[in-house]
């Protein structure tokens with residue numbers, strides 16, 4: 001990598017860090033290079049230097065800026081990703097939420113939901129439990145993400161054959177999806193309409209109100225530095241009552257990040273409860 005190229009990459013890495021908290025350094029700078037070149041192709045620019053000049057001249061605004069943020073994010077997700085957490089949600093977290101007896105509906109927040117597989121997996125579980133009479137209240141799921149492209153996928157609620165094959169049990173596919181053209185599957189309204197989405201940056205949590213019974217914050221804090229992790233978790237904790245649940249990705253932990261929670265487990269799944 002020549003000097004100019006690496007200077008341009010560190011210029012964009014700084015912008016991305018400032019806007020999203022996502023850190024590109026060391027080995028993953030190569031990933032940034034690939035992603036920025038994707039933007040060049042999308043904007044019909046000759047290469048990184050042209051993108052850099054566009055940015056310096058103040059031309060990287062609005063949808064072009066959003067394209068940069070969309071491209072910088074990793075949207076890897078799947079239905080029922082890490083199934084043991086969803087099993088714990090169904091068999092432990094939901095019954096505990098029922099016992100807590102908070103007023104109003106059951107409210108779950110899927111922070112950084114990517115293309116929607118996570119909030120829709122939760123919605124399917126809640127719908128099934130509600131059909132069985134195990135969820136006695138109404139329920140709603142808020143889903144947020146910094147990526148507009150991701151939120152467009154949530155709004156469409158249409159998934160390819162490959163996407164539904166990753167983690168979605170056949171029984172739920174048949175029950176809650178309808179096959180549409182081009183081998184895509186559309187989620188039925190009873191699952192889709194429970195999920196409300198909102199564009200939101202975790203570094204600037206605004207416009208969310210009320211209390212949630214559980215917050216799923218999986219596989220997103222890993223991209224943040226320690227200071228941002230602490231601030232984000234403290235802010236999210238303020239939306240949980242005592243006893244509310246906080247769920248991280250399988251490889252993540254709150255150790256050294258927050259002492260507002262205690263770790264609990266159900267079978268082999270680990271998650272947190274607000275003290």
Ligand SMILES: C[S@@+](CC[C@H](N)C(=O)[O-])C[C@H]1O[C@@H](n2cnc3c(N)ncnc32)[C@H](O)[C@@H]1O
Pocket residue numbers: 019020021022073074075076077078081111112113114115118144145146147150200201202203217218219220223249
């Ligand atoms: C790897 S996906 C995780 C999706 C889902 N939670 C899961 O575990 O399957 C990470 C998501 O975090 C979003 N994200 C990254 N930084 C963010 C930020 N600062 N604010 C909000 N969302 C962010 C990305 O757009 C992406 O959709």
